[in-house]
Every structure is written in structure tokens, then in C-alpha cells.
Amino acid sequence: MKFKRTERIGAIVKILSDNPNKIFTLGYFTNKFNAAKSTISEDLIVVKNVFEKLELGKVITISGAAGGVKYIPKTSKAENEEFLMELCQKISDESRVLSGGFLYLIDLIYDPTIASKIGKIFASNIDYAEADCVVTMETKGIPMALMTAKAMNLPLVIIRKDIKVSEGPTLSMTYVSGNTSKVESMSLPRRAVKPNSKVILIDDFMRGGGTIKGMTDLMSEFGAEVIGTGVFISTMKPEDKMVKDYISLIQLDVNGDNIIVEPNLKTFKDEYQKEFVEGDCDIEEIIED
Amino acid sequence: MKFKRTERIGAIVKILSDNPNKIFTLGYFTNKFNAAKSTISEDLIVVKNVFEKLELGKVITISGAAGGVKYIPKTSKAENEEFLMELCQKISDESRVLSGGFLYLIDLIYDPTIASKIGKIFASNIDYAEADCVVTMETKGIPMALMTAKAMNLPLVIIRKDIKVSEGPTLSMTYVSGNTSKVESMSLPRRAVKPNSKVILIDDFMRGGGTIKGMTDLMSEFGAEVIGTGVFISTMKPEDKMVKDYISLIQLDVNGDNIIVEPNLKTFKDEYQKEFVEGDCDIEEIIED
Numbered sequence: 001m002k003f004k005r006t007e008r009i010g011a012i013v014k015i016l017s018d019n020p021n022k023i024f025t026l027g028y029f030t031n032k033f034n035a036a037k038s039t040i041s042e043d044l045i046v047v048k049n050v051f052e053k054l055e056l057g058k059v060i061t062i063s064g065a066a067g068g069v070k071y072i073p074k075t076s077k078a079e080n081e082e083f084l085m086e087l088c089q090k091i092s093d094e095s096r097v098l099s100g101g102f103l104y105l106i107d108l109i110y111d112p113t114i115a116s117k118i119g120k121i122f123a124s125n126i127d128y129a130e131a132d133c134v135v136t137m138e139t140k141g142i143p144m145a146l147m148t149a150k151a152m153n154l155p156l157v158i159i160r161k162d163i164k165v166s167e168g169p170t171l172s173m174t175y176v177s178g179n180t181s182k183v184e185s186m187s188l189p190r191r192a193v194k195p196n197s198k199v200i201l202i203d204d205f206m207r208g209g210g211t212i213k214g215m216t217d218l219m220s221e222f223g224a225e226v227i228g229t230g231v232f233i234s235t236m237k238p239e240d241k242m243v244k245d246y247i248s249l250i251q252l253d254v255n256g257d258n259i260i261v262e263p264n265l266k267t268f269k270d271e272y273q274k275e276f277v278e279g280d281c282d283i284e285e286i287i288e289d
Numbered sequence: 290m291k292f293k294r295t296e297r298i299g300a301i302v303k304i305l306s307d308n309p310n311k312i313f314t315l316g317y318f319t320n321k322f323n324a325a326k327s328t329i330s331e332d333l334i335v336v337k338n339v340f341e342k343l344e345l346g347k348v349i350t351i352s353g354a355a356g357g358v359k360y361i362p363k364t365s366k367a368e369n370e371e372f373l374m375e376l377c378q379k380i381s382d383e384s385r386v387l388s389g390g391f392l393y394l395i396d397l398i399y400d401p402t403i404a405s406k407i408g409k410i411f412a413s414n415i416d417y418a419e420a421d422c423v424v425t426m427e428t429k430g431i432p433m434a435l436m437t438a439k440a441m442n443l444p445l446v447i448i449r450k451d452i453k454v455s456e457g458p459t460l461s462m463t464y465v466s467g468n469t470s471k472v473e474s475m476s477l478p479r480r481a482v483k484p485n486s487k488v489i490l491i492d493d494f495m496r497g498g499g500t501i502k503g504m505t506d507l508m509s510e511f512g513a514e515v516i517g518t519g520v521f522i523s524t525m526k527p528e529d530k531m532v533k534d535y536i537s538l539i540q541l542d543v544n545g546d547n548i549i550v551e552p553n554l555k556t557f558k559d560e561y562q563k564e565f566v567e568g569d570c571d572i573e574e575i576i577e578d
Contacts, residue, residue, distance in 0.1 A: 001342055009295050010302040010339035017303050019402070050299035053290055102455040106481065110447060112439035113308070139427045139447060146432045150401035158399060158428060166391040192395065 003033045005043070012040075012047050016059060016071035020123075021153030025068040044069060055079065073151050074124045075117070083117050084249060084263035091250070092261045101254050109204055109232065110143050118232060118249065119147025122202060125247045125269045126228035128152045132197040135159065137186060137215060144232060145202040152200070159215060163187045171221055175214025186218060195223035206231040209242035216243070234264065292322045294332070301329075301336050305348060305360035309412075310442030314357040333358055344368065362440050363413045364406070372406050373538060373552035380539070381550045390543050398493055398521065399432050407521060407538065408436025411491060414536045414558045415517035417441045421486040424448065426475060426504060433521060434491040441489070448504060452476045460510055464503025475507060484512035495520040498531035505532070523553065 003011060012029060029040045048059045055076035061069050075083075087108065096104045108114055122144070134152065136145035137159040149156040161184065163172050172187035193199065201215050216226050234241070234248035251264040292300060301318060318329045337348045344365035350358050364372075376397065385393045397403055411433070423441065425434030426448040438445040450473065452461050461476035482488065490504050505515050523530070523537035540553040 003342060004335070004338075006295055006298050006335045007339050007342060009299045010336055011343055013299040013302045014306050014339065014343060014345065017306055018405075046293070046295045047299055049293075050296050050303065053292060053296060054300055054303060056303065098455065098457045100455065102457075104457055104478070104480070106447070106456060106478070107444065110435075110445040112435055112442075112445060115435065116307075116439065139431070139449065142428070142431045143435045143445065146399070146401055146404065146435055150405065153401075155396065156399040156401060156432065158395070160428065166387065166389065167395060168387045168391075168393055189393070189395070191393070 001034075003035075008033050008035065008040075009043050009046050009050075012043055013050055016047065016051075016069070019153070020057075020071050020073045020151050023062060023066065023068040023070045028068070073120050075120050080121055080124075080268075081263065081265075083121075084265075087114070088250060088261040088263060091252075092259050094257070094259075097254075097257065097259065103252075103254070103259070105204075105233075106140065109140060112143070112147075115143035115147045116150075118144040119149075119151045121249060122148040122200075122230040122247070123151035125267075126200055126230055128154065128200055128228060130198050131200050131227060132224075133157050133193065134200045134202055135193070135215065135219065136202045137161070137211060141202055141204040141232070144204065148200070148202050148230065154200070157188070157192050157199075159186045159188050159218065161186060164189075167192075171218070173214065173218050173221065175217070176210045177214075186214060188218060188222070193219070193222040193224050197222070197224040198227045199224050200228045200230070201226055202230050204232045206234040206241065206243070206246070206248065208238055212246070213242040236260070290323075292324075297322050297324065297329075298332050298335050298339075301332055302339055305336065305358070308442070309346075309360050309362045309440050312351060312355065312357040312359045317357070362409050364409050369410055369413075369557075370552065370554075372410075373554075376403070377539060377550040377552060380541075381548050383546070383548075386543075386546065386548065392541075392543070392548070394522075395429065398429060401432070401436075404432035404436045405439075407433040408438075408440045410538060411437040411489075411519040411536070412440035414556075415489055415519055417443065417489055417517060419487050420489050420516060421513075422446050422482065422488050423491055424482070424488045424504065424508065425491045426450070426500060430491055430493040430521075433493065437489070437491050437519065443489070446477070446481050446488075448475045448477050448507065450475060453478075456481075460507070462503065462507050462510065464506070465499045466503075475503060477507060477511070482508065482511040482513050486511070486513040487516045488513050489517045489519070490515055491519050493521045495523045495530065495532070495535070495537065497527055501535070502531040525549070 026037055026040055030037055051057050051059050057074040058072050059069055098104055131154055133155045134145055134149040135157045136142055146156050163170055167189040169190045170187050171190055172185055174183050174185050177184045199219055219226055229246040231248045233250045233252050236251055236253040247267045248264045251262055253260040315326055315329055319326055340346050340348050346363040347361050348358055387393055420443055422444045423434055423438040424446045425431055435445050452459055456478040458479045459476050460479055461474055463472050463474050466473045488508055508515055518535040520537045522539045522541050525540055525542040536556045537553045540551055542549040
């Protein structure tokens, strides 16, 4: 099939965008579009501009035998701020407060569009170049962890709370959940994580950090190392978490009926944070409204 | 910011592709690209060609006050067949057989790329024009259900197996799981599904259909109606399922060490099925290999 130049460019954008962090050789495109290498190279220059002008990440060229091009998704500072501010407004809606000080959030965190944006923000703020997989614990973190794994082009591993014998030999552990201060169990099939793997942990909520600490310990049992951690919401108290190095998108404090929710940009990568401190944004004004 | 024609086309492809089934007005694009309506209209003709030539779905124009353009993802017959045959080969690997006749599949069904393709195939074979949400039951079906919801631009609802009081007033029920013939429970917060909703059910595995039947009953309790059902794998036996109207992507029979796995194209939409019967594909040959 014959593609015009404009169509080829659209098609290359679609293919790269659907497959973040996957390397495509020049040969793949010359074949698919029945076009010369020089033609595809020119197309790729336009494609690179598209992603950069939209501030949706970078298309980079990798040289060598395993070379080609790949698309690295990255969210812009402006996009992050707008998205997180909107989300904070939704979260702080009074009707979300449940008895016991819990918040009803599953309509938001299960939403595919929101989960997808969260995944891209995690991928923009966690170094995953060396990572082998994304690990989460069921259930509420799964949508955002899957979208993170998609943006990073990594497999997803889900830790179960019960022991599923139907998954073969399984390693189980107990941990103390900060939510309930109860001893809970987690389990994972032996073959789900290979020894010496480097993993990224993703979870939806962190209070004291007990769950993330438990997941880290479980990874040690597999001989795997945690090289990055992302949580969607962390609470302001306790300030001293069991986990030190993490990014959390939103900070939360519930004081009776009073909910304080704000973007937690200080845990973001330097490039986002510095701009935030020096920049022209008016997040604090919006919060004070 | 100024975009050249080729860049605009790439950018429109990216925006539509990232937001399936979302309507964008012409004004959105004229604003974003600082271009005339006639210019954007011309661009959209090229964009439509891109999706059709790649066989990745359709861009349609909606007239009227709420009008604009939207992208409806759709997988092609050739893509479905290639993807499902590859998957069947992976599934039938002997090393996946666990004691008790179970199969180790979580590395496949949690994979973001695979889950994403499964979601697009479901979206191509289930009528969701009237649907309000996608409903699944934890845990293994969540990744494919999320990707289905993303392709359909619908919210995702996850039924829990335990009762989570932290989600507010919750409706719980028991059902008989075909896997274990045990009575199990499922629960869902009252506010997760609105009365008179129309829902799509997605699950990873169906033997007798007890789980899907239970999910359907739970939806009745919410005053909601199931208008489509998709399962990833269904077993050949029992032939007579509790559920009649569903699409299943793969059919499975485990007979001791002997695993028969094949694409279940007869449950696909007519357009796929007829082509399959009449067509030039060689699926049966591949299976007999």
C-alpha cells in the first residue's frame, strides 16, 4: 500500500505513540511504507518535532546494530500541574468523605484516562532505564501501575493479598499495614520475579509506608532490588515514613471534616521542582482559593 | 506555537489516538494550531486515511451542536489472527502447566501490550455505543478490563471479593464459582454503579459461567443491565455455559498434559467470522502444526 508523505508521518506518530519505549528499526518503516531510508529519515525529523511541540515526550535515535528510533513519553510541567490541580479539586469534594475518615476515590483512580496520565507522570519522574518490571499490590493500585508499565514498556507484576495455589509455588510474607495496623499477608508466585531483577514499586496510597516497606522486603526475598517507588497519594502525617526515596503525586491531610489536598511537587524530579519554585506558576494561589 | 501541515497532521493523529471515542470539536484544533477551519478539515481527511490504511479503526465526523471528530479503534482481522495465534502458541507451552491442571498465564495477561490488544479486540467485537461502564472482578481480569474501558472511553468498575468497608455502603452477594464449585462472595460500593446503567462485563476466564452469572445478578441488584460480555479464555467443556451471549478470544481444553488452545473466532462479530470462514487464512493449518 502506498502512503503519501503526510500519511506516513501520521502513521509513524501512531505507531511510536502506541508503543512507548519500544525500538523500531528504520528497516521496519522502509518496509511498511515501501519507502527509501532517506525518505523515512526526513519523516522522522517531522515526527520528532510533533512530540516536542506537543510537549508529550521525545523521539530519540539509537545507533548501532540494535539501533532505531523510540518514543519516550514525558509529561510537561504545565500539563502535570493542570491535571493534578483538577484532581485535587475533585478529591476535596465533601461528598467523598466516608465514615472513619476514608475517602471515596475509586471512580477517579480506576478511570482509564486518569490512570493513564498518572502512569505517564510516574514514567516522567522515576528513572526506569535499568528496570525489569513494575510491581504493585492488588487492588486499587493496579490500573495506575498497568499504565505506568505501559509508558515504561515493562511487564507488570501484581502481588496478591491471599495465597493463590493456582499460580504454582508461591512465596508469602506478612507485613504491618499502616492503614489498619493489622498484620496482613502478601504473596507472589516464585516465577513472577527473577533473581537480580531491578523493580519499580507503584501503589495508590501511603500513610506510614508499611505496605511499600513490606513490598520491598518481599522483593529482597526474590533477590530483586527496588530502584524506584511511586505512590499516588501520601498523607502529610506521619512526616517520618518507613520509606525515604519515593515520588508521590498528591499530599493529603484529613482533619475531621477538613480535607487538605495538594499536588506534592517537591517529590518530583529536579527539572519539575526547580521550575516550580522559580517559575511563574500560581499553584499556591489556586490552593489558597 | 506554529505547526507546519505535516506536524499538524502528526499532532492530530497523536491526540485522537490517545483519546479513543472522545469527541474533539473543530474549534479545539483551530485553537490549538492557530489555523483556519478549512485547513483543519483538509488535515482531517489525511488523518482519516492514516487510520484506515493502517487498519487501526475509523475517524468519524459527528455533525450538530455537540459535533466534532472522534476516533473509534478497531482491530483488523489479520491483526487479530496473528496476535491470537502467537498468544495461543505461548499459552500452549508445556512449562505453563501447573499441578491441578492450572495454567500459569499472569505474565501474559498482566503484560501492558497484550492487555492493550485484548482491550482493542473486545472493543471491536462488543457493541458499546449505549454502555455506561465496564465492569470486571478482581484480580486477573483488571488489566484487560482497564484497556477495554480505555478503548471504549468508559469508566471502569471493579467488583471486590472481600468486603471493603472503607468504600462506604456496599452491596454484597454470594455466587458459585465454576473453578472450585465453592460459594464465594463479591461486593461493590453502592455508588459505584448507577441505577439503569448499561454495562459491559469483562473477565479473564470462563468455565461454567458461574462468575459471569454472579456478576450479572449483582448488576441486577444495582438496577443495571448487562449489554455485552467478553472473556479472554473460555473452556471447551462444559459446552453448555450459564451465559449464552459472549465473546471469548481463546478456547481451551486441558486433558492431562495435553493442552488444546485456539482462537475462538466463531464468537467474534459477523464481519470477522464470515471473513474467517470464507477467507484465505490458514489458522487451522497452523494449529495442526
